[in-house]
Each structure stands twice: as C-alpha cells, then as structure tokens.
Amino acid sequence: MATVIAIDLSVSMFKKIKIPETKETYTLSQLAEHGVNTLLDYLAVHSKLEFVAVVTFSHTCDILCSFTRDYESIKNKIMHLDFRTDTRYAPVIQTINYLVHSEWSNSVTCQVIMITDGNCYRGLRQPDITPFLFPGKLIVVPLDEVSTIYKNTYNSNKLPNGMGYITCPELPLTPSKVAKVFEKIAKETYVPYSAILRCGHLKSDVHLTPPPMSYTKAADFEIITCCISNELNIIGFLESSKVECPATLSRHLVLPQRFSDECTESNEASSKIPSFCVLLHGALKVENMMALCQLSSNWFGLLVSWADNKKKSNLMLIVLEPGTNPIPWLGDIRNLTLTSTENKTENDDPQPIKLSDKRSYNQSQLVWIKEAGLQADIQKILRQARKMPDKIPSFYKELNRIRKAAIAYSFNDLLTSIADLLELECSNLPGGTHPDCALQLSHAAIELRKPYAMDPKLTIVPLVTKYPHHELM
C-alpha cells in the first residue's frame, strides 16, 4: 500500500491559535506537521513497508516529496512550510492522480490523507471534484478552531461517490488532540492482515502485506463484492508454465507470523521454529510451481515464490479476478482435479479445455465486407487454378469454401462471375500447360453455372480424367 499526504498551505492554515492551559500559540500548519509526524512515527513501527509521498496545495498543487520509505526525510521536508494563496481542491485530485499513476501505474491501493481547513465540507462536494483513478480512500482531517458551519449543513462525514470520509479532531484544538486523531487514522488504516495459510492439516499463521482490499465489480446481473476470508486454503498445485500470466488484481507478501508467545521469545528463537510457510516457499521455488488457494467462496489466488532481486525471495499471494474462471485457459476452477503428475508420459498430458467453438480467427471464415477480402480469396483460387493438376485438391477445396460462403450470404452472382473468370483463365493458359488443367477449369466453370450450384449440401468434385497422376480428394 502507499499513502499520499496532502497538506493545505492556504493562508487560513497559518492562523495562530492559543492553547488556554499552556498559553502556547501554534499555527494550524504546525498542528498539521505535528499530526503528520505522529502518523509517520506510527508507520515506522507498525508498517515499515509503507511508501509515503507528500503534496502541498493551495491554489495549485505541488509534489513536495515523491514516494519513499525514508520517513525522516519527509519530516525534514515538512518542517519549513510557507503559506501561499487560497484553497482549491480540484488540482489536488488531479496532481495526486498523476503522481500515483506515474509511480505505480494502476492497481496499487493508495490512501490519501488530506489536512486542510474547514472549507472541505463544501469544497470536496463541488461538481468539479472527480473521484480518484486508482483504488483507495480519501481521509480528510479538517483543522479549524471552531466547528465549521458547513459541518451542520452537510450533516455527514461521508464524501460523495464513495471517495472517502472526513474525520476531525476534538475541539478546541491542541497538539495532543491532533495527534490523537492521526493515531486513530493510522490504527484504522494500517491494520496488519492476519490470516491462516492452510494446506490440509498443515498450517501457518501469516500476515498479508499490503492488506488485501475487498473488491466490487458489476457483472451483467449482480454487483459482486468479495472480501478475502482470513483463511487461505490451498486446493492444489500447478506448474508455473501452465499458469502463465492471468490477470492479477493485487499482490501481497505472505509473511509468517511470530509465534504467539513472542514476548518471551526473542527474534532469534522464533526464526528457529519450523514454519509451514517457509517450507512451502522453498518447495514452490525449487519445483517452479504455484499453489492455487481459495480466498473466499468464489475468489482464488496463487501463491508463488517471488524475488525482488536474486537474494531476497519471499512468498507472494497473487489475487486473481473474482469468480471461478479467472484463468480462462484452465477452465472453471471447480472442474480442476487433483492428479499426480509423476510417472506420466508426455502425450498423456490432458489438453487444457476443449473450446466449444473455435474463435473465428482459428478457423477459415470468410468475410467479404471489404472489397479486398473477396478479391484476395478469388486471387487465391486463380493462383491454384494455374498450378493444376498439382493443386487440384486445394483448388476444389478453396472453390467449395468460397461457394459455401457465397450461398450463406446469398451472393449468387459471385458464382457465375467466378465461372467467367475460370473460363477466361482457361482460354489464357500458356502453351506448355498440362492438359488436365484446362479440363478441370472448364469443368469447374460448368458446375458453377448449374442451378444446383447454390445447394449448400453439394460439393463440387474434380473431374475424373485419364490423367491418373493425382490423388482425388
């Protein structure tokens, strides 16, 4: 997962507030900085793999810091922020879309935490605010001395289009209250996802990083919402070469969990207790195989050994498209059966699934919408016509193919036209041509002109001649 922090630098954010008890004064932007630091400190302990980027905005939006895991450098960069002009939200969304897209392409979940003034209640509901183009949520923390009037007008902290929500600190504002709200966000957002990895009786407690998200998709008849259950049930194994490249929704590291009594045991001790997860990883890596596992009743994933570089390899969960047919060439997952691949001969290998119908490009279908398509087909038979008697079988095969298509499209005139062409071809044959060629050409032309040439059940067969040197079809 990745996080973008958006900090408002409009003039209103530099308003000073006084803390009654301590008589200290802070600007709202200092409180914002305090909040961000709290969040970063939480990540440093609980979610070290999180990438964080920071953008600042007012009238325009700038990228202060691109995605990094170096939280200290972020802290340094947000220390000296200066005010600019007024707040506009549309450019922020655009810039974040661009930032996330250029960095992660698509399919990476990204949280956006926005710190702004009280105007967000209204500002983020304007029609020019478009949803993010990547999966993720917007969490807005408004810093305002007094409860904003807009809050009452909109009566809801939910933002439109499922964009996210607004969560404000308790009033009056103090650094600790701001810290509290960020801590709450951090705890709710960066929850480690615990699951049990199971293969029959073998199991292992694991964490998934980044945490898997639920997935919603509109099918033709229902809106499918899937959530990963906390049990990853292996249902069998596949050779990597058979799986190839199915569509992947997301990828997660599968890290074995420390054993429950971790307080008493040191890291060192825990690393010496055998874990099924580690065994599975080793075997998948050695055998170059994948484990197919069930994530919830209708959702599946693949477990593979994956290495970022050659040395550090890890177990990874590849989340497939929900449904029972996420890998079309393997067919419905419910129809897969466990079989032993050992002591099996090559030709015993069952073909994936038999397609009920071949695709048009995998069979000889004729499309003549464009003039060139038909002309190419006719040229083809004319080429073969000249090479008869060698090409007798292919000539007649091609001729019948065109005839059948012409019949289906009710393109009657084509047949007589082809007959004309064949006769013309016959009359133009050069001197040394085999006599059978002329015989076959005029035979085909005659057949094409007969009334029953339009009968789909008929097949035109070669003329039997006294030249026995060719095999008839």
Place this chain on the structure above:
Amino acid sequence: MSIMNQLFPANHKTIFVVDHTPYFGLASNAYIKMDFTKRPSGTIPPVPVFKTMWTCSIEAVVEYCRIVWDLFPEGKLIRVISSDLQPRNLNSWATSHQNVNYMLHHLSLLGPPSKLVPNSSRDHSIIHGFRSAAEAMTECSAAQVEQGSKKNNIEVQNKARTIILTSARDNASIDNLTSMFNSELNKVNKYVTPPNQMCVHHCHLVIINTYPDSITSEVIDRSVHTISPILDLEVHSIPASKIGSKVANLLLKHYNLGSTTVTGIPMKEEQNASSSANYDVEIYHAATAHTTILNANESDAKAVVAKKEGADYKTIKLKWCTPRANNNLPDIHSCTTLHRITPVDINSRPSACLITFLLNGRSVLLEMIKQGGGKSMSHVLKSYNGEIFIHTVSSGRTILEDPPSISEGPGGKVTQYRVADFGSFMKLNSLQPGRKRSIEDKNGIDDAKERLKKQSAYWPLTTSSTIIYNLKQFMEPMLSIMVKDNISDQEVLNCKQCIYALVTAESKNEHLIMPSSSNPRKIIKKDDQYKSMWAELETFLKSNLYTENHCKVLQCLFECRGKPDEEKIIEKTLMRFKKSLVDRPSVIRATTDSPMSPPLTQQTGIKHLVPQNNANTDPNSVIYLKFIKEHENYKLNQPPRIQFAGRLKAVQMRNGNLMTKLYQHIAEESDSKNLK
C-alpha cells in the same frame, strides 16, 4: 458511469431484424471489380459483380456476431430474425445456437430474397419481424432464468437491444415503424408467462435505414432519444455498401470495445520473400484494456490515440516489438488485465500473419511511444489454448520493492525443511483441468481440500523431527499407500511386508540410520532409534485410518510389536465406519456384499489362531517370525468366505481345539434365573 448503471446491460440480448423482402434482393450498386487476369489489350474487362442489399446487410450482421462471440464467448447473446412474408428465427438464445457456423448454415437454408414481382398482392414486409423480435426479448436467457431463481436483492431487469435493418421511404415511415414496434412491445409485455418469459423493462431500438448506393435517402440520422418509458430510438441512414463499417462502429459502442492498431509488423513480401515491409493490424477488445494508457499522462495518451481512417472512432497505436527470445515475457506479476481480442480484418494477410504467429505460441510485446519519443511496454498479445488475449502490463514501480527475505522471518533459520518431500507432495497433488465437464453440484474444490487433508494427516516439517520419512528404504511403499483414500488388499500386504522387514532388521540388530562420519556425535543409540521409529510409525498409521484396510495395517503393527490396542483405536474407528454405514442405509447394499457380514471377520478369526503363542515367544525371536509367516500363509490361502459365526465366537481349549458353546443364551437365561 456509476456501478449500478452497469448492471443489466442491454447488450446481454441483441436481436437483429433483417429485411428479406424482394426489395432487399436488388443490387446495392456496391460492386467488386473482377479484373484479375492479364488479357490482350482492347478486350473488355470482366464485368464487376454486384452485391444485393440483402448480402450487404447479412454480411454486416454476421460480422457483428463474429466479433461479439470471439470476444465474449459467454453471456452476450444475439438472435437474427429475417422478415418477408413471415418472420423467421435463424437461431435461439440457446448456447449451441450462438455461433457463426450455426448462423451461416441457417442463412444458406434461408436463401436470397424472392424476386420482385411488380404489383404483387403478396404482403412482404419488415413489420412481420417486429412481433417475433418483441417475443424474443421476453424469452429469458439461461443466465436470466438462473439469476431470477437466485432471489437476489436486486430484481433482474430484462433489458435488450433490437437492431432493424430495413429500407424506409422517409422520416415519417421511420416514425411509423417505431410506433408499430412500440405497440408490439407493449402487447407482448402484457402476456408474459414466468419463469421462461419476462417482460421487457427496456429496449434500445436501432433502425438502420439502407438504400442502394445509386439513390439518396430522405431519412435522416437521429441520435438516441426516448420514445416511451421502455423504448429508446436511434436511427442511422446509410447506403448499402457502407453498412459493414456502420455496424462495426455501432458494435464498439454497444459492447464498450476499444481498438488497438499494432503498428510496424515486419512481414515478408508475398512476391519477394527476401525483403520485408511493415504493416499495421487493427484488433478489437474490451475498452478497459486501454484504461491504463488513457489514465496516464495526458500528453502521452494523446500521442498514441489516432482517428481510425474512414471511420468515426479512435484507435490506439502501439508499436510491435520484435521478440528476441520467447521467454522475454514480463513475469506473471505485472499482468494486470486480460481480455480476448479479435482482428478487425480477419481475411487480410497482415492479420492472418499476426494471428498465426500468436497461435503458434509466440507472444508479441506492444510498446507505447511517448510524446517525448520514449518507449514503455504497455501490452502483451499471447494465445492460450487457441484463444488470443491482450494483457495490460503494469509498467510502474512495485510497492513490494525491497521486501524482507523470508529467511529473515519466523522459521527462516531452520535448515532441515523437507523441501524435496514437499516437492513430491505438490507433484502428487497437481491440479489438472477436468477432462469432462463434471456433473452439476459436484465441487472439485471440496474434494481437493479433503484429499490434501488426508495426504497431510501426519507430515513433519523438518527432517530432524521425523525418523520414518528418513527411512524410505524401509518405509516405502507404506508411506505413500497409507495416505490414499482406499487401499486394496494387495496394498495392505505390501504395507505389512514393510513392517515385517523392520521387525527383521530389528531382530538382526541392524542400523536403521547409517552413522554418518561427519557428525558421529549425533548418532542415537540403536535401541532408541527403533523405539522412536516404532512410536512414530504408530502415530503415522493412527493418523491415516480411513478404511478397514487402513486399520488392518495398524493392527499388524500392534501384533508385531506385541502391543495391545490400548486406546481401542481400531475398535473405535471400525465402530465409526459401521455407524456411518448405518447412517446411510441406502448405500449399504451398494458398498458391501451383505449387510449381515461381520466387518472384522478376518481379524477376529485370526486372533484365536496366532497371538495365543505370544505369551511364550519373544517378538524378536525366529519362532515369532515363523508365526507371522504362517499367519500370512494362512491369510493368503484363506478362501474369501465369511467366517462361521460359531468359529468367530470360539474359545480355544487347552488342547488347542476351538470350542463354542451352543445355545448360550439359554444357559445365560437359566443362569440369571438361578441368580434370582
């Protein structure tokens, strides 16, 4: 578009109503030159051939079907109805009717429109097809029936699209056709009979008005507008020769398709095989394959989007990237989406070449040329099982960058994992596509889970925590036999032989594990080796009691070890089997010879023959082995019949004879009476 709007798309059911009246039999003035052969100058070229309006229309319809069914093998249904004197359904919603070959066959049977007879009184008209189309829309598809029976929260909406191909005089006649269609629709909606019929909730009507190229039409195009709450209308007026491209354009909208032009495909010239020229091939696929490109940097997106020549849609140009080796594919991790493709010009030579290349198992990488001239790989074309797909490749950075190694985490420092054994476990449990479509409700997933459970009932993770898995020379084939669902009598015998071999080894005082010279300290004493081996073997056998035959192997271990079945584990398991049989009375007859046969015949029978001598024979003695041998011979020679009930109950007398007391119940009764 909100997610709710995507539900119940009109493209689930499409109906073409095609004019088959004599007027459509007229030449369209769309002609094809037939001038192919060299001929002496001055001679007349062969006459061009003309397509009829019917040919133009039906070609376009078939092409529409071809593309849709190539891209969506399931769930997008099309029906074609021809109309002349009467309507004719060329296919139905049934899956077997949803393919181009079926359609072509039925078109051949239909034949061309009948000849135009001036002043004929016969009533040829497109209108006849309207009722059929409306009825077809009310007929539920298999998917609709299934959804209807599911009782979801959302009620199934029956939305459909009808495309009429006809020729109208003017705008007023189009209005006329529309109102007639609307009234037919309302009529059939009143008389639907569930569950196989369903009223039409909405219909998108597209009228394509066509005419011979030589004349002009008074009918003007109309964009989508509402006619009635259940009917939207759209009108296109187009000369016959252009129906093909018009229908293709509509198709892209109807199914939300995108067009990609693969540019710069190097191809050998037909005439001149030594030189090669570059060609472009256009393909269609679901528009979502382009989302990544279009969402990216705006200027980069602009650089690849181009208007398609001679059409009013856009295509995205991606450059062919000659594959160096076949394995330079991006790995599985970076493919984010997957969509079927189909070539637009299926007959053209460049298309055919690209398709053959892909079907032969090669893959093609597609590059996006950015505005500044930079390149990035964005898609991959690849075929699987005779179908070609386009993959979107994620080019971005991965958030899993620099992950911790698994060896640094819990369990990471353990070196004695049984990796090779788990490798064979995986190979033993490979998933294979089912040869036959399994019967409904039969769920392979649960079977697979069940099987994995059995295979892993006793499975130590490391070599140091097991001894039996390190003694394959003794333990096989027992280890692999016992985890099976069912084992044959012969397999029981094989397992027993493994046990006997161990007994023999122990009696000869052989080393179980050869002491390794590298680490002599680690050698466990021979006695301890046997002790832990027998204990582990017992655990293993106890974990795998699935049938009576499985129990027999454990029984054999107990007998060889001279150990009583303390926990009565065998007895309990057998009781459980018995009970489960009783629970399923209908199965009994099928699974056992006779419900009356005593389940433990052989064991109980034998018990009296062999173990009696255990008292004065050492389990390791030669005599003991002799008994075992005899026992085995006895078993082998024993005819497969049910033991006499009397012999089962028999008690061995001191002289070795078996004796059974007859009429025992009478004796018991009298005993109890006496007691009273």
